[in-house]
Amino acid sequence: xxxxxxxxxxxxxxxxxxxxxxxxxxxxxxxxxxxxxxxxxxxxxxxxxxxxxxxxxxxxxxxxxxxxxxxxxxxxxxxxxxxxxxxxxxxxxxxxxxxxxxxxxxxxxxxxxxxxxxxxxxxxxxxxxxxxxxxxxxxxxxxxxxxxxxxxxxxxxxxxxxxxxxxxx
Amino acid sequence: xxxxxxxxxxxxxxxxxxxxxxxxxxxxxxxxxxxxxxxxxxxxxxxxxxxxxxxxxxxxxxxxxxxxxxxxxxxxxxxxxxxxxxxxxxxxxxxxxxxxxxxxxxxxxxxxxxxxxxxxxxxxxxxxxxxxxxxxxxxxxxxxxxxxxxxxxxxxxxxxxxxxxxxxxxxxxxxxxxxxxxxxxxxxxxxxxxxxxxxxxxxxxxxxxxxxxxxxxxxxxxxxxxxxxxxxxxxxxxxxxxxxxxxxxxxxxxxxxxxxxxxxxxxxxxxxxxxxxxxxxxxxxxxxxxxxxxxxxxxxxxxxxxxxxxxxxxxxxxxxxxx
Numbered sequence: 001x002x003x004x005x006x007x008x009x010x011x012x013x014x015x016x017x018x019x020x021x022x023x024x025x026x027x028x029x030x031x032x033x034x035x036x037x038x039x040x041x042x043x044x045x046x047x048x049x050x051x052x053x054x055x056x057x058x059x060x061x062x063x064x065x066x067x068x069x070x071x072x073x074x075x076x077x078x079x080x081x082x083x084x085x086x087x088x089x090x091x092x093x094x095x096x097x098x099x100x101x102x103x104x105x106x107x108x109x110x111x112x113x114x115x116x117x118x119x120x121x122x123x124x125x126x127x128x129x130x131x132x133x134x135x136x137x138x139x140x141x142x143x144x145x146x147x148x149x150x151x152x153x154x155x156x157x158x159x160x161x162x163x164x165x166x167x168x169x
Numbered sequence: 170x171x172x173x174x175x176x177x178x179x180x181x182x183x184x185x186x187x188x189x190x191x192x193x194x195x196x197x198x199x200x201x202x203x204x205x206x207x208x209x210x211x212x213x214x215x216x217x218x219x220x221x222x223x224x225x226x227x228x229x230x231x232x233x234x235x236x237x238x239x240x241x242x243x244x245x246x247x248x249x250x251x252x253x254x255x256x257x258x259x260x261x262x263x264x265x266x267x268x269x270x271x272x273x274x275x276x277x278x279x280x281x282x283x284x285x286x287x288x289x290x291x292x293x294x295x296x297x298x299x300x301x302x303x304x305x306x307x308x309x310x311x312x313x314x315x316x317x318x319x320x321x322x323x324x325x326x327x328x329x330x331x332x333x334x335x336x337x338x339x340x341x342x343x344x345x346x347x348x349x350x351x352x353x354x355x356x357x358x359x360x361x362x363x364x365x366x367x368x369x370x371x372x373x374x375x376x377x378x379x380x381x382x383x384x385x386x387x388x389x390x391x392x393x394x395x396x397x398x399x400x401x402x403x404x405x406x407x408x409x410x411x412x413x414x415x416x417x418x419x420x421x422x423x424x425x426x427x428x429x430x431x432x433x434x435x436x437x438x439x440x441x442x443x444x445x446x447x448x449x450x451x452x453x454x455x456x457x458x459x460x461x462x463x464x465x466x467x468x469x470x471x472x473x474x475x476x477x478x479x480x481x482x483x484x485x486x487x488x489x490x491x492x
Contacts, residue, residue: 064217064218064247064477065219069219070484075179076477078202080204082208114212115213116213
């Protein structure tokens, strides 16, 4: 996926979110640290352009909720959750770059319900690469690809990698 | 938060005994990690599952209120099970040694031991006798690393930096583990540190550790960015190393009069408990420059970070090699 295709994918995702969101009630966009942050932030102006105000934006750190904490050891780096609004009763879209086993999303759901009780939690991902280990499915997907366990799906964003794009290695 | 530090540093220590053995990067890594734990205390569910199923024991062989409670609450906010070893009702009264006691407690399946002990070096001894993590909560006159870390955290939070700041630590330096831990941490992060007090409590020999020693508080006061007032321990007031209380208050007590000679944005710290009217006047302790309660709040986040990082490192081969 090129940088331009990534832009178009985000445009399309924003339109789909606006179409699906209930007309009244608070919309919230939450990116999963660290690679969900950038797509989540880039969705904001697009959702606004599609005619919906997003008052609530935040970033969720799931490190402390991971189910593999005891095996990742010192690689567990916490960067903190930054959700300044009350999630209770919001229609909340969780954003991540790649959906794979579903374990990050499981951790994110646990972290979110510790913050409050959203009216609904939806999942938006740029790439669904399959191989789920938990019963979790996305609501908004830009790209679904068949992969093998050896493949690496790399979503690059200019904030971290200097360039935009999606590579399948 | 400084993302650079989080990017580079990897924490591989299963024990925290002093700040001496830590690099500048490791200290900053703890502070940055603590930054992310502050948020936990602001939510409706003030708990994260990071240490779920782990057992933490607090072993305090000296009296303490805030340090013990702070560690216990920190462990509970990480979802650990916390047990408390009460020395006065225990077999140490029957002559059981610290090491034997600790080994027996460890045999029950403990993951982290938090030790406060009147003997300097006791936590280090403990690391050689047990396999679990050991966190020093204050040993003799030696070190109080989590107090040092929370002081650094509070200074950085209020001042935005530590590098280049002038910090005075005032009081009974000779007997203070807080002064030693503060000194080590502050020097590593680039501050200048003055030890201030009467010659009997602040010997010149501290200059060998990198501190500047002065017995004239008023002379340095206008230059200080941070003034940390240590508690005068009552038991020392009657000993002959101590001047009269009146003389001490006159020369080294921080009252409103002396505060007017400080920089307007000076940060006043105290590790607690405060002797109001001795080292700190009540209106200064409660004034806008004071960070005393902030230090207590931050202590919780710092201790959560320490418990989390040591436990994470415990299962790691590099930590085993280092221990």
